[in-house]
Amino acid sequence: MTDLLGVEHLTVSFRRGIAAVDDVSLTVGRGETVGLVGESGSGKTTIGRAVLGLVAVTSGNIVFDGTEIGNVPASARGTLASRLQTVFQDPGSSLNPARTVGHSVVEPLAAAGTVSTASLRARARDLLRAVGLPAEAVLRYPHEFSGGQRQRIAIARALAASPDLVICDEPTSSLDLSTQAQMLNLLTDLRAGRGLSYLFISHDLSVVRHMAERIVVLYRGRVMEAGPAELVSTRPLHPYTQALRASAPVADVVAQRQNRAVRQGLINVSSSVRATGPDACPYAARCAFAAAVCAALRPRQVSVGSLQLACHRYDPVSGHPQQLDPTGMINSYTAAAAEGDREGHA
16 A cells, blocks of 8 residues: 655755755655654754645655645645644644634634535534533633643644644643643544544654654754654664653653763764765764764665664765674664563563
8 A cells, every 4th residue: 555645855945045854755654653853943844844835845755645745835735735734833823712612623614615504513513522622612712721622622623624644743742741641642542543644743752652653853854763663762773863862851860860971972062073065964063973974975874674874883885983783783673672572562
């Protein structure tokens, strides 16, 4: 079966030709969740906006259900727009405070003009119940709800047109931990019950781990590491992904101190290696393992087990002085994965 979404060598450039997204490729299968992870400015939101037709594609292709949509603006997508929906980070800014919740939820259907007024009201009640809110909420206004409840309303509106793909752009980052967990469980249940696919965007590796089958890690518009979610989030190989993992807050003070030490060992803020041009590794200036080749050449995508890495240390022909043996890495990586599977079934 073909993938629902295919992003092929996507580049999006803004002012002065600076690429916010630089030659990114990824796929989302039917019924699958793929996570996009990275710091602010990594390009993850720009990828989502490009898929939605909200930013122009400089080069590359975006294929949705077999149709090229990369150069089709949102205003010209017609019925295709109903199959692609989004849930934003801040539901308060995406809901009209002067409109009732019921009106906001079915606004996409009302705009299409294909559903009667009575059917719209019934549809709004059904959607609100589907996201865990009472049907009578249709008559209330957004300010009467908590942040978590408003996000449920935003999810209900995204579901109104029965989409195939939902782009979730930091949908839980403004919520407290308990509400965040409820929202992730809701999204998981809706995906299973409705056959949805998600492109899940977040800066938090641990959040994406619980949502996605696969994770793509971005840094300055480029893919650093990609692979199965469990492996990328718990046993990453790229120094940047390892630093992201070590940056995640944990409740245990000792573990937090250990993570801080790990992160400090991965990041070299005083590195003499500087990227000298667009073909350099963008992470070279921060990487504790950077060498001259990192500042001169763009890393190739190489495979280590089921991971894809853009790192000279894993490329046997790069000439990096701290070369890692890919064969040995694959063997140790596979053994670690097998051990993790045994622990998970114990």
